[in-house]
Amino acid sequence: MKKLFVLLLTSVLVLSSFTACGKEDGGNKLYVYNWGEYIDPAVLEMFEEETGIQVIYDEFETNESMYSKISAGASLYDLVCPSDYMISKMITEDLLQPINWDHVPNRIYIGEDYWEMSKGFDEEGQYALPYCWGTVGILYNTTLVSEPIDEWADLWDPQYTDEVLMQDSVRDAFMVALIKNGHSCNSQTTEELELAKQELINQKPIVQAYVVDQVRDKMIGGEAAIGVIYSGEAIYTQRENPDLEYVIPKEGSNLWIDSWVIPKNARNVENAEKFLDFLCRPDIALLNFDYITYSTPNVSAREMIEDEEIRNSEIAFPTLSNYNLEVYKYLGEETETIYNNFWKQVKAY
Amino acid sequence: MIYKSLKRIYIGLILLFLYAPIITLIVLSFNASKTRSKWGGFTFDWYIELFQNEEIMSALGNTLIVALLSALIATIFGLIGCVAMQQLGRKGRSLITGITNIPMLNAEIVTGISLMLLFLSIGNILGKIGVRFQLGFMTVLISHITFNIPYAILSILPRMKQLNPSVYEAALDLGATKFTAFRKVVLPDLLPGISSGFLMAFTMSIDDFIITHFTKGPGFDTLSTKIYTELRKGIKPEMYALSTIIFVVVFILLLLVNHTPKEPNKKR
Numbered sequence: 001m002k003k004l005f006v007l008l009l010t011s012v013l014v015l016s017s018f019t020a021c022g023k024e025d026g027g028n029k030l031y032v033y034n035w036g037e038y039i040d041p042a043v044l045e046m047f048e049e050e051t052g053i054q055v056i057y058d059e060f061e062t063n064e065s066m067y068s069k070i071s072a073g074a075s076l077y078d079l080v081c082p083s084d085y086m087i088s089k090m091i092t093e094d095l096l097q098p099i100n101w102d103h104v105p106n107r108i109y110i111g112e113d114y115w116e117m118s119k120g121f122d123e124e125g126q127y128a129l130p131y132c133w134g135t136v137g138i139l140y141n142t143t144l145v146s147e148p149i150d151e152w153a154d155l156w157d158p159q160y161t162d163e164v165l166m167q168d169s170v171r172d173a174f175m176v177a178l179i180k181n182g183h184s185c186n187s188q189t190t191e192e193l194e195l196a197k198q199e200l201i202n203q204k205p206i207v208q209a210y211v212v213d214q215v216r217d218k219m220i221g222g223e224a225a226i227g228v229i230y231s232g233e234a235i236y237t238q239r240e241n242p243d244l245e246y247v248i249p250k251e252g253s254n255l256w257i258d259s260w261v262i263p264k265n266a267r268n269v270e271n272a273e274k275f276l277d278f279l280c281r282p283d284i285a286l287l288n289f290d291y292i293t294y295s296t297p298n299v300s301a302r303e304m305i306e307d308e309e310i311r312n313s314e315i316a317f318p319t320l321s322n323y324n325l326e327v328y329k330y331l332g333e334e335t336e337t338i339y340n341n342f343w344k345q346v347k348a349y
Numbered sequence: 350m351i352y353k354s355l356k357r358i359y360i361g362l363i364l365l366f367l368y369a370p371i372i373t374l375i376v377l378s379f380n381a382s383k384t385r386s387k388w389g390g391f392t393f394d395w396y397i398e399l400f401q402n403e404e405i406m407s408a409l410g411n412t413l414i415v416a417l418l419s420a421l422i423a424t425i426f427g428l429i430g431c432v433a434m435q436q437l438g439r440k441g442r443s444l445i446t447g448i449t450n451i452p453m454l455n456a457e458i459v460t461g462i463s464l465m466l467l468f469l470s471i472g473n474i475l476g477k478i479g480v481r482f483q484l485g486f487m488t489v490l491i492s493h494i495t496f497n498i499p500y501a502i503l504s505i506l507p508r509m510k511q512l513n514p515s516v517y518e519a520a521l522d523l524g525a526t527k528f529t530a531f532r533k534v535v536l537p538d539l540l541p542g543i544s545s546g547f548l549m550a551f552t553m554s555i556d557d558f559i560i561t562h563f564t565k566g567p568g569f570d571t572l573s574t575k576i577y578t579e580l581r582k583g584i585k586p587e588m589y590a591l592s593t594i595i596f597v598v599v600f601i602l603l604l605l606v607n608h609t610p611k612e613p614n615k616k617r
Contacts, residue, residue, distance in 0.1 A: 221386025
C-alpha cells in the first residue's frame with residue numbers, strides 16, 4: 001500500500017513538471033523551423049518588434065531529419081522551409097495545409113518564373129511560398145584545368161583523375177549521371193538508373209572524394225580542380241579565390257527551391273501568414289539575401305541590390321530560359337528505395 | 350639508446366594524434382578568413398562576435414544549465430540508489446547493478462528514440478485531458494538525468510563497497526541518529542566517489558548530441574545541436590573560438606584537480 005502511494009506520488013510529480021512547462025504556451029507566438037543559418041537574425045527581431053509576435057525559432061540540417069520530426073508529430077511548428085522534393089512528399093502524405101494567399105499580399109514581389117518552377121512540386125500553387133533557390137553546377141579552378149569545363153562529361157575525363165569532388169547525396173550524384181546520359185533527373189525507369197549507376201561506378205577512380213560542405217574549402221584551397229557545388233556557395237568561393245569559375249553544364253542541371261509551407265497541425269496560422277508576408281517585403285528579402293547569399297526569388301529585392309556585379313551575375317540570377325533546368329520531384333517510396341540501393345552499391349564498389 | 354628514443358617518438362606520435370585536431374581548431378579560431386584553407390591574418394574578431402551572438406550564448410547557457418542540473422540530480426539519485434543497493438543481498442545487488450549498467454551500454458540512438466516515443470505518448474495522454482505538452486527544456490533535462498544516473502552509480506558503488514560497516518554501527522552505538530551517522534560518517538568517505546560521479550555525469554551531459562537531438566523541442570538548443578544545424582552552410586568560426594575557450598577552461602580545471610593534495614584516507 002505504502003509503495004503504491006509512493007509510486008502514485010512520484011508519477012504525479014513527474015506529470016506536473018511536464019504540465020508546468022506546457023502551460024506558459026498559448027500567447028502570441030510563432031514556431032518556425034528553418035535550415036541552419038538561413039535567415040538574418042535581425043529580420044526576426046524586426047518582425048517581433050513590428051508585430052509583437054514572439055518567434056520561437058528552430059533549425060534543422062537535412063530535409064530528412066526535418067521530415068522525421070514533423071511526421072512523428074514530435075514538435076508542432078507553424079512554418080517550415082523544406083526543399084522541393086520534400087514538399088511534394090509532404091503534400092502526398094497530407095502533412096501540409098494550403099496557404100490563404102489573400103493574407104499574403106506581398107507575394108506579388110515573387111517573380112512569375114519561380115511560381116512556375118514551384119508548380120513542379122506544388123501543382124496548384126496552394127502550399128509553397130518560394131524563399132531561396134539556386135542551381136547545381138560545376139565549380140572549377142582555371143589554373144588547374146587545361147580548357148574551360150562546360151559539361152558533366154568533363155567529370156569523367158581521366159586527365160582529372162583524383163581532382164574531382166562529387167556531392168555526397170543520392171539525388172545530386174544521380175542527377176549528374178542521369179543528365180549526362182540525356183535522361184531526366186527525376187527518372188523512374190530502372191534501366192536508366194542502372195545505366196547511371198554504372199556511370200557513377202566508372203567515374204569512381206577519377207573522384208577524389210564525395211563531400212558535403214567541404215567542397216567550398218577544398219576548392220578555395222586549390223585541393224581539387226573540379227567540384228559539383230550549389231550556385232549560392234559558388235559566389236562565396238569566388239570571392240575568396242578569384243581563379244574559380246562556376247558553370248551550369250550545357251546538358252542541363254537541377255534547379256532547387258526551398259519554400260515556406262504551413263504544416264497541417266500548425267496552431268498559429270494567422271501569425272504564420274503575417275510572417276510570410278513580412279518575408280516577402282523587398283527590404284526584408286534583401287536583408288536575407290545579403291546574409292544567406294543564396295539567390296532570392298524576390299524580383300524587387302533583386303533590383304535593390306547595390307552591387308551591380310551581383311545583381312546581374314549569371315551565377316546568382318541565371319537567365320532561366322538559357323538552360324535546361326529541372327526541379328526534383330518526390331518519386332515515391334519504391335523508386336526512392338532503388339535510388340538508395342544503387343547509391344549504396346556505388347559507394348561500396 | 351635507440352630503444353629510448355623510439356619510446357620518445359612513440360609517445361610523441363600518440364600526443365600528436367591526440368592533440369593535432371585541437372591545435373588546428375585553436376589556430377583557426379584566430380584566422381581572419383572564414384575558410385580553413387586561407388590564412389587571412391591574426392584576429393580576435395571571432396571571440397568578440399562570439400560573445401555578441403545571442404543564439405550561441407543561449408545555447409551555451411542551456412548546455413551548462415542542463416549539464417549542472419542533470420549531473421546534480423543524477424548524483425543524488427545515484428547516491429540514494431547505492432545506499433539502497435548496499436542493503437540488498439549479493440544476488441539483488443548484482444541484479445540491480447546489471448540493470449543500471451544496461452542503459453550505459455545501450456546505443457545512444459536507441460535511448461534517444463525510446464525517450465522521444467515515451468515523451469510523445471505521455472504528451473498524447475496529457476493532450477486528452479486538455480493539457481498542452483511540448484518537448485523542450487524539461488524533456489531534455491529528464492533524458493540527461495536518465496542517462497547520467499548509471500555513471501553516478503558506477504563511480505559511487507565501489508566506494509560504498511570499501512566502507513567498513515562497523516564504523517557506521519559504532520556511530521549508532523554512540524548515540525547518533527541514523528541520518529547523522531550517515532551524514533557525518535558515511536558521506537565524507539563517499540565524497541571522492543560522489544565528486545567523480547558528478548564530474549563524469551557533467552561531461553557526459555555536455556558531450557551528448559544524439560539524445561538531446563531527439564528529445565529537444567522548438568526554440569531549445571544546446572551547443573552540440575546548434576553546431577550541427579550549421580552543417581549545410583558551413584560551421585562558423587565563432588564556434589572554433591568557443592571550442593577553444595572550452596578547451597582552455599577544461600585544461601586549467603584539469604591542472605587544478607591534479608594538484609589537489611592526496612585524499613587523507615588513502616592510508617592502508
